[in-house]
Amino acid sequence: MVKNCETLNTTIKLLLCIVLCQCSLTATAQINILQNSIDKLAGYTNFSYDYVYKQKEAFGDTLILNQRFELLKKPEDKEIGYFFRQELKYGGMKIPTVSLYNGKNLTTLTPDSTYSSQGSQKTTFNESLLAELSWIKTFAEKQPSKFIQSGDTVINSIKSYHLILSTRDTVVNNAHVYTRIHLFINKITGLPAGKLIRSRSADFGKEITDYYVEFSYFNFKTDLNTINTAYFAMPEGYHVAKKKSPEETAPLQQGTKAPDWTLSDSDGNKVSLSQLRGKVVLLDFFFVGCVPCLKTLAPLDKLYEKYSKGKLAILSISIRDSKKLVAEYKATQRIKNQVFPDGGNVAKLYHVNSFPTVYIVDRDGKITNVVSYSSDDFEKKMSGIIDGLIKKS
Structure with missing residues (x-):
């Protein structure tokens, strides 16, 4: 009887090891796909891309933004490692608001030809693809069981890997709340094609609220001659925004x-x-x-x-x-x-x-x-x- 129990325990431990090894190998596969995308972007001297951001909630669409990011690798910049420019349009805007970083403080250029400077360059850089992918990778490495690969899918007519990161999954006041990040990576180029964030939250309002955020990435361009140090200089014709009294x-x-x-x-x-x-x-x-x-x-x-x-x-x-x-x-x-x-x-x-x-x-x-x-x-x-x-x- 004792021998049978020992055999059973050994079998259970072996099965657990197999399951854990499979989970580890699966997580490694996802992380490798993600790392490949990070390496591609980090390998360019400069790159740019456009994206559309849509934020939706249970009570309707709240925000649609058209944005463009342009980045130039600057290893000598100890704070960011890149110069960057972010353009943002929403509503009926014809001239974008521009966030510009060239090794100094972040400068915001507005459509009325005024500018203001503030030290929020890290916050803005964290909105870039390179920073977002690095954050997902760090989270996934710490909690590999939260990072899975779903079946390949097509998003924006692009055949893509489908990776899912669950950053939250719990019960609050008998309600299931969660946050899941769906990342789609182009199988041919290895670059991101899109991202979805689906979330159900009980943290803020009186009622459980469903959130849905969608990113569509496109128009990638790399190693352009036009993106150099001079490109990130303050344009002529702008003046300091007048402070209100x-x-x-x-x-x-x-x-x-x-x-x-x-x-x-x-x-x-x-x-x-x-x-x-x-x-x-x-x-x-x-x-x-x-x-x-x-x-x-x-x-x-x-x-x-x-x-x-x-x-x-x-x-x-x-x-x-x-x-x-x-x-x-x-x-x-x-x-x-x-x-x-x-x-x-x-x-x-x-x-x-x-x-x-x-x-x-x-x-x-x-x-x-x-x-x-x-x-x-x-x-x-x-x-x-x-x-x-x-x-x-």
Whole structure:
């Protein structure tokens, strides 16, 4: 009997070793495909490519960007190792916004021929294919069981390897949440053809939210004579962007009359601030896709329920989103208060520069408080302010 048990244990251990070896070999195969793509890009003196970025959420498309990256290898640059230029267009833009790094700080060139400089070159470089592929490889090497190869597929008419990296897979409040990166690599060229990120999250809003991000890579060009050190110099004709005065950027002062406005909410109801005179008004400035804004939804709901007798009006104003998108956002997140699309001009009236920003307006139409979101005490802080204003009546 003892001998049989020992034989069984030996067999189980052997099977486990075989399975682990197979997983290791499989992970190695994926990493080799990925490494080949990295080596190809890193082997060029310079390279460029175009890509389209589409970000979608359960409540509709939020963003479509057309971008171009151009990189020049610079081993002597100890911070990045490359000079680079990123062009970005969205909406109806004809002239792109350009991010330019030539060994100094990152410089942003805007369509109005102004520029500004900041030290965020690493953040922008991390959006490049070379940096993204290197990150995936590092993650996969640390957790090879999370990196698998699916069957070959066709994306954008290109036959491609299909690699899948699972960076998160768990249960939160009985809901399955996950993040999976699907990478497609051209079988002929070895260069990326596309990437999908599918995610289900319970981290931010009140409800489980599905996210979908799509990248399409194309128009690769390598070792071009036109991409040299001079190519990354500051173009002529640009001037430093004029800084706004404190009066233009600072929040409106307490005690001043709140500027009046008129907007139609997501249901088409026209509302003006002046018609709410006699109530305390909470103005919540946000945009769809803003993570801190999602975190305000649950406390705003609680405030809505607490002051449901008509003493408080909560109005959420999107600074950029369409009526259709705002309506979908309100429905999927089960938002109880009124939500208004296309409120960019109102945000300018109130000097809103960060999100979310909350203004409290008293019964007489005067501003009493301007509050930035704090996850720890937002509801408590708002309740204290609102209770004080209601007691004054």
